[in-house]
Amino acid sequence: MVWTYPLNDTASFVNRLVRWVVMGCLALLLIMGPAGSAWADGVKHPLDDLTAAEYEETLEILQSAGLVDADSRYPFVRLQPPAKETVLAWEPGQSFERSAFAMVKQGPAMHEAVVNLGQGEVTSWEAIADVQSGILLSEWIRAGEIARADAAWQEAVGKRGIEPADYEQMICAPLSAGYFALPEEEGRRLFKVNCFDGRDTENFWGRPVEGITAVVDVEAGEVIKLVDSGVRPMPDSPAGYTEAEVTQRPAPKPLEWVERRGHGYHFDGQMLNWHNWQFHLRLDSRVGPIFSLVKFNDQGNWRSVMYEGELSELFVPYQSTDPNWYFRTYMDAGEYGAGKLAVPLERDRDCPSTATYLDAVFADDEGQPYVQADVACVFERYVGDPVWRHYDALLDRSASRRDRELVVRFVTAIGNYDYLFDWSFGENGTLKVRFGASGMEEVQAIPAMRADDDDTTGMEFGRMVAPQTLAVNHDHFFSFRLDMDVDGPENSFVYERLETMEAKQGPRTSYWAIAPHTAQTEADAKMTLDIRKPAVWRVVNPHAENFVGYPTSYEVKSHGNAVSLMRPDDFPQRRAGFTDYHLWVTPYEPDELYAAGNYPNQSHGGDGLPAWTSQNRPIEDTDIVVWYTLGLHHVVRAEDWPVLPTEWHEFEIRPFDFFDGNPALDISARG
Template identity: 40%
Template sequence: MKLLNVAGYVLLASVLCPLAMHSQARVPQHPLDALTTEEYWEAHEVLQKSGHLSEKTYVSTLLLHEPLKSTVLAWKEGDAIPREADIVLEAEGKTVEARVDLAAHKLEFWKVIEGAQAPFTNTEMDAIAEVSKKDPRVLAGLKARGITDLSTVHCQPIPLTFRVFPEEEGHRIGYGTCTDERGAYHYWGRTIENLYILVDVTAEKVLSVVDRGPIPMPTGDASFEESEAMPREGTTPLLVTQPMGPGYKIDKGEVSWQNWNFRFRIDPRVGAVVNLVKYKDGERLRSVMYEGSLSEMYVPYMDKDQGWSWRAFLDAGEFLMGGLFKPLTSDDCPDRAQYFNGLVPSDTGSPMLKPRLACMFERTLDNPAWRHGEPDLTSGRPSRELVLRTAAVVGNYDYILDWVFQQDGTIRVAVGATGIVETKGVKEDHVEHAMGDGPPKPEYGTLVAPHLLAVNHDHYFSYRLDLDVDGQNNSFMIDRLVPQKVEGAVRKSIWADESSMAHTEKDAILDLDPKRPGMWHFINPAQHGAMGYPTGYEIMPGATGVAFAAADDPAQRMGQFATHQIWVTPYVPEERYAGGTYVTSGKGMDGLPAWTAFNRRIENTDIVAWYTLGFHHVVRLEDWPVMPTMWHDFLIRPMNFFDKNPVLTIPHQP
């Protein structure tokens, strides 16, 4: 066969592998499939006919209610598919939970949840934005700053994560400030500082306005959208093609690739949810993980100022408006990627089709899967991997979230943070002490432009990992590396691996400690490999930040899951979100700290791991006006799961 030129490869690829966008199936094919358009409308119709709705009843969330695990594992193709939807509604200040049996076309229950706040909706946010701009106190504050043209002004009181004001008791409260996007394509970096607005969202009423006086408005260059794309010297084309199409297959929602088999759906609250993850080992299809997903994101800002001390966000639980996850672009995924559409609910519960909410692609990192050299022979194999990618956009920040399947049985979970760092207006236009020779001013962030401070903050991501290693009944084993003194030998000290089993939840609440290194090992005590070791998988942390705010800090109570890197709980279907189901105006009484207080048994039973990935962010000048993507990750990797290296025989071409 004559070799094709690059154009020929592209043409052949377009014929053999048209990677068009794939929507979810119009009819569910599996109990864990995402809700379909027809099911959204079914839920909408049942709610409308229930007699419970008013003109000011809004749908905050509409999610698949997963069947019991036992039901899913027993299900086989051809069986009836159980389908239910869980709905949270905001009903004129009341938070309501409802469940709709989609197959039976009926409302199973409708109940008011006392003391809870549903996530805010777009309708509510738009309404209070308009109310704020019409308030005479706000207008007076803007006028005092020379702002009378309101066409570029945005006033956006937003939800409060924890209890800050007494007005929050029994009320739906928003708090925040205004921005003026004049001179830029967006309003980030254009905060009208020292003017704060407290709003009753349900009553659509401004309760109070605090004006601490004008300070200079930041006017530095915040626009990056028009940055010219300029090839650097020496840049030549770098092309990766798959002329025969992708190496993975998707059949009725099941992905198969390089011995991996799994399913996934796109969830409006947590993004990609991977299910029924298995690895083919010889003739056996072995279970690794029943379900894995993001659970919550926690972002506390580190500024004690009145306008900033309240800023601590539980993003996944608070900012679902239109779905936390947003469409990907051709800059996010390679040309060979396959895209997947998804559905999110409108404020009335009707389905909104969102294009490109996830992409999937193969890549090679040009790294060996393994190698070894001897004087006369060097052997090795190249590697490839499969990436499932989504992107969350939460106001100013963008997060790229990857599930990366590797040929050796490892799953790499990665988060790339980018977007715009959040800033506040300040009096300073430069820094006097920049070399540690005096107290830095200002001290809670980095001055990225005149009168513009990027505030220090943290990012924490809790992942819920329902590992089922060779079956449901697993145990959590901690392998500590302990020093030992040596007598009667040349060495004076060594370290050894000392294993202990976690019997209850409190045994498994652990922190990273480089002075007491260890491994977090999930084993099946009933399954053993050729050498007698129990089969297992390890959660291997990457570089991660540790939350160290005071335990009685109200913001920290809401994000208490971030105070530890690993938690292990028994499988309970309702325990899905590390910070709790309802996080707006919360008291920190739900989620992992509350569940683990019961200290339930976790040995030789169905258990769930919760891993916290985190990082502290002291902003650099290089992070402005848009932040280069910064990656953090962790691994879920086999540990005595296989009897030998599973990539020993992969081919010499990736």
């Protein structure tokens, strides 16, 4: 049976809040049905997503064990994969066990559960002390209601000309609170609520009700503090972006995307095959797409490249010390869930007309399954550049091949920002990880009408994009977890510095040469990009060679990056310690999944990569995981308002002596 899941039946402003959080989840569909075996549910692989029936079964087993009740809530529920060695040894047709992992919130108490679905029992139930889980939709809604019902809040907005009759047109956004060692905030489950005036505009982001923050303890059900830094005028310049608000230019001539003979890829369950690539794809409520068992067919030999790759964390700190802004230092994946906030893709706009669309099945706050439709798409495309070419001057002849790639695209809308993630597989054996940022800027209301106004209040924190509208400077740091298995799990990390050498002979006085170093421990593998000290970063298999004797490897290649400019002792920087370096290497541990730790919400800092690598474990010739963080500083332009043109950033995981030659050499000239 399928029905529409009602998120909330209260006032219309709550529905608008919900739309802001889940961006398209108003039509969530719950799939309800009898629990069955994994094979009956269509599960064909040990790494396949949990099905709707398996989510239901997880909840039933926890209830039967007497561990949960109707008041229990579930911030994240996901597949608990079998041991890595079990997955690697598994062959199609063999049976396999299915388990689920659940974070369980019971009042302020947190537990982690592992449920064996085949045996129908809870195999692990562990209390986790002194943590705050990711944010629940139900408490997010509740925090907004608490703020709106507070007498001091009502008085404060009244000073700004907002009457009770206007409340339904206000959009209140309960934001994650961060951690700043403030005594009154210790030990509380907090939201910091900022509001916007949605009257007469679709872009409420351009109408901040500035100077008011309600600090809400959602478990106590009260506003513990109201920050009111003074009345500021409401920006009134046009901020519309919809077709109804913006005069449209004439439609261009059609540009068709055609596959006359069908797709070049095919699915076998959740295994995807395309040309020489093969990988398993699943969708996770916290991090989005997870790519597993990535292999490349090298002249009939399927060779391992990566066991698993996925987003690990997304850190967005705004650079303002204003009392209503300093706490805006979001950990979007761990606090909100990049998968939970996935949005349905617009067909023929977000993806080509030929794309295949994928649905995700997640669990809601109460542990019940729902389907989020069209959250990912798969398509082929020509890159537009040749994958290789050469002009032979003697024969006056060119040879060139078109560059084709397979793309898996996923979009998540986290508050004001829309993030597009592309994992692109190339015929040259290279995997590109790209992300694009679009959506709205978070803006602050300031008194100035122009950048050269006499009143410069607040302007040190950003740039004006409209009268009385300041887009605040901020950063984006994306951390990716890459469990590389180059020709197998036993790998080493090698960094090769390009160093200037003194020439011993000839008219040259200098040249550069490679100085290789194999990292022995985690401390030895903490890498920061520096254009003055260039280096090649490679994951090497010391037991496999190409035909001229070099060990096979894959390189992690940067296409630009940034470092955090915050001080090491700043509270947000402590929480996001993974940004201290661009690259870390750890020995494989199945429970080390998230760069900022399992519970970044209101964390005190030091969790995740800084804590794990403090052990300084050996990493040579063993199963290793590479963590790559790509950062950018966003100084906002006028052209970024009211909607940010999608800005793309990327890095590559590319073969380096993995093959005996150019793997794209055999591409047909007719392709």
